[in-house]
Amino acid sequence: MRQLRYIIALVVLATGCMAFNASAQSMQDSNYRTTGHVKSDGTIQDSNYRTVGHIKSDGTVQDSNYRTVGHIKSDGTIQDSNYRTVGHVKSDGTVQDSNYRTVGHVKSDGTVQDSNYRTIGHANGVRSDWAAVYFFFFFN
Secondary structure, eight states: OHHHHHHHHHHHHHHHHHHHOSSOEEEEETTOOEEEEEOTTSEEEETTOOEEEEEOTTSEEEETTOOEEEEEOTTSEEEETTOOEEEEEOTTSEEEETTOOEEEEEOTTSEEEETTOOEEEEOTTSOHHHHHHIIIIIOO
16 A cells, blocks of 8 residues: 555656656655656656656556556545545645645645644645645655
């Protein structure tokens, strides 16, 4: 299950990164250690550059074997492979779980904070809504 969540998280990042920059982007934890990479063609790699997933233009998320593992909706709703909602990302950077409880925030500078405003990661140059999905729903 952790690998599935990791794959979805990295693929979710691809959508945000491709919208901002055609080159690869890196996600970092609170200590600025790189946790993954996203290539411009939708290939998702772990920190060791191993391919772990793919993103399709329709929002379908696939693992490295092209099995569907999730869906990304344009309204900020994130769903698993069975279309069950796992969370929501608001346009102001507020991140909520499937029951609309606030679980964190993404600041405009890319700093990712938990619900107590402690920094848990960095996503400079990545859309705040997709960075939030990565940190709060799929990267534990």
